[in-house]
Amino acid sequence: MSQALEQHFDDTIAHDQRIEPRDWMPDAYRATMIRQIAQHAHSEIIGMQPEGNWLTRAPSLRRKAILLAKVQDEAGHGLYLYSATETLGADRTDLTNRLIEGRQKYSSIFNYPTLTFADVGVIGWLVDGAAICNQVPLCRSSYGPYARAMIRICKEESFHQRQGYELLLTMMRGTPAQRDMVQDATDRWWWPSLMMFGPPDTDSPNTAQSMAWRIKRHTNDELRQRFVDMTVPQAQALGVTLPDPQLRWNAERGHHDFGQPDWAEFKRVIGGEGPCNMQRIAQRRRAHDEGAWVREAAVAYATKQAARDLDNGAAT
Amino acid sequence: MTEPGDERSREERSRRERSERPVASAPPAGAHESTGAAIKQNWPLFEVFVRSKRGLNHVHVGSLHAADADMALHHARDLYTRRNEGVSIWVVRSDAITASSPDEKDPFFAPSGDKVYRHPTFYEIPDGVPHI
Numbered sequence: 001m002s003q004a005l006e007q008h009f010d011d012t013i014a015h016d017q018r019i020e021p022r023d024w025m026p027d028a029y030r031a032t033m034i035r036q037i038a039q040h041a042h043s044e045i046i047g048m049q050p051e052g053n054w055l056t057r058a059p060s061l062r063r064k065a066i067l068l069a070k071v072q073d074e075a076g077h078g079l080y081l082y083s084a085t086e087t088l089g090a091d092r093t094d095l096t097n098r099l100i101e102g103r104q105k106y107s108s109i110f111n112y113p114t115l116t117f118a119d120v121g122v123i124g125w126l127v128d129g130a131a132i133c134n135q136v137p138l139c140r141s142s143y144g145p146y147a148r149a150m151i152r153i154c155k156e157e158s159f160h161q162r163q164g165y166e167l168l169l170t171m172m173r174g175t176p177a178q179r180d181m182v183q184d185a186t187d188r189w190w191w192p193s194l195m196m197f198g199p200p201d202t203d204s205p206n207t208a209q210s211m212a213w214r215i216k217r218h219t220n221d222e223l224r225q226r227f228v229d230m231t232v233p234q235a236q237a238l239g240v241t242l243p244d245p246q247l248r249w250n251a252e253r254g255h256h257d258f259g260q261p262d263w264a265e266f267k268r269v270i271g272g273e274g275p276c277n278m279q280r281i282a283q284r285r286r287a288h289d290e291g292a293w294v295r296e297a298a299v300a301y302a303t304k305q306a307a308r309d310l311d312n313g314a315a316t
Numbered sequence: 317m318t319e320p321g322d323e324r325s326r327e328e329r330s331r332r333e334r335s336e337r338p339v340a341s342a343p344p345a346g347a348h349e350s351t352g353a354a355i356k357q358n359w360p361l362f363e364v365f366v367r368s369k370r371g372l373n374h375v376h377v378g379s380l381h382a383a384d385a386d387m388a389l390h391h392a393r394d395l396y397t398r399r400n401e402g403v404s405i406w407v408v409r410s411d412a413i414t415a416s417s418p419d420e421k422d423p424f425f426a427p428s429g430d431k432v433y434r435h436p437t438f439y440e441i442p443d444g445v446p447h448i
Binding site: 076079080084092093148149156295298299302305306 | 357358359361378379380381382387394417
């Protein structure tokens with residue numbers, strides 16, 4: 001019986017069809033999907049913080065409105081993804097607890113600080129650019145609800161990247177001090193952006209299984225290469241230098257050669273020792289705790305209204 | 317006269333129950349409802365359907381948690397229509413949905429599988445006959 005189920009699951013994957021919530025699936029597939037989607041959701045939610053830091057200090061009403069819309073989108077992306085995990089039987093409260101207790105991870109990129117307003121632009125350009133590279137193939141993930149969430153998210157990420165790049169173009173047309181800010185932010189965010197694709201393929205033990213299940217469509221190194229190739233001409237158009245002395249065009253390969261990020265730093269940041277890990281989790285926990293009375297009040301109100309409707313129904 | 321499908325649908329029902337796993341339509345909140353700590357309970361799950369423009373059906377877009385249906389509508393507006401994606405929204409508690417078994421080859425759909433004569437292409441009409 002279970003062999004037949006497994007065969008049907010394998011056939012569905014092999015025909016590049018989607019697995020849907022009530023389908024039978026191997027426990028390991030379910031667990032992997034929950035972990036991956038939850039980590040992705042956590043990243044979106046924690047990702048509100050670095051940029052949220054600049055909401056009250058945006059230099060103009062226009063930039064403030066844009067930034068607010070962007071941070072709202074990150075919240076929305078987190079919610080689409082939590083919704084997808086729930087189709088697999090995960091419980092949202094449990095996932096939130098796992099995040100604030102440090103039992104589940106989020107993208108290492110959000111553990112770096114946003115020191116100037118140029119960081120807002122560079123996050124849009126590089127961090128969201130890297131996210132798009134990662135996420136476009138996920139629109140064809142074998143798990144239906146995840147793939148559908150990713151389609152919505154990718155449509156919205158395009159706005160994120162373009163607003164960031166436009167912000168930087170504006171600063172580059174400004175004073176020398178503003179141009180220096182853009183270069184400084186680029187220098188600080190370049191390597192962490194490359195780390196967003198995960199460890200090198202030689203050090204990524206789960207890749208093979210994820211590719212077999214069509215959860216993942218390309219290896220970490222393939223996506224990293226694609227991102228570098230996309231970004232180099234954008235940096236030239238912007239007038240900034242990418243901080244990698246080994247970066248150069250390789251005509252033979254038809255790709256750019258580039259240096260390796262500091263993988264020891266990557267492991268430290270993932271392990272909780274990045275510049276902002278504690279702060280990010282503490283803030284998420286505070287928001288959750290301080291919002292408890294709102295959640296409780298809403299339930300009390302709904303309960304009261306439901307009782308009242310019941311009374312009114314009985315009276316008529 | 318008994319329905320020939322009776323036996324099958326009973327089978328289908330019991331198999332569905334056996335294969336039931338926690339899914340979107342399982343209310344994560346429901347379990348807490350009888351604990352007396354009503355105030356601590358989680359908000360129930362709602363499924364959201366959006367009509368993207370006049371003339372089209374409402375389409376399922378995802379789910380969200382809310383304390384009641386009114387709040388679910390407002391959250392659905394904020395979450396699923398930030399860019400004019402809809403002109404009308406339905407929300408329904410996930411635990412109010414009854415769903416068929418997911419397997420497409422399921423006997424549940426068998427009654428329509430062998431009735432090719434329901435399709436217009438089943439009938440051969442000479443080439444010269446117009447407007448048919």
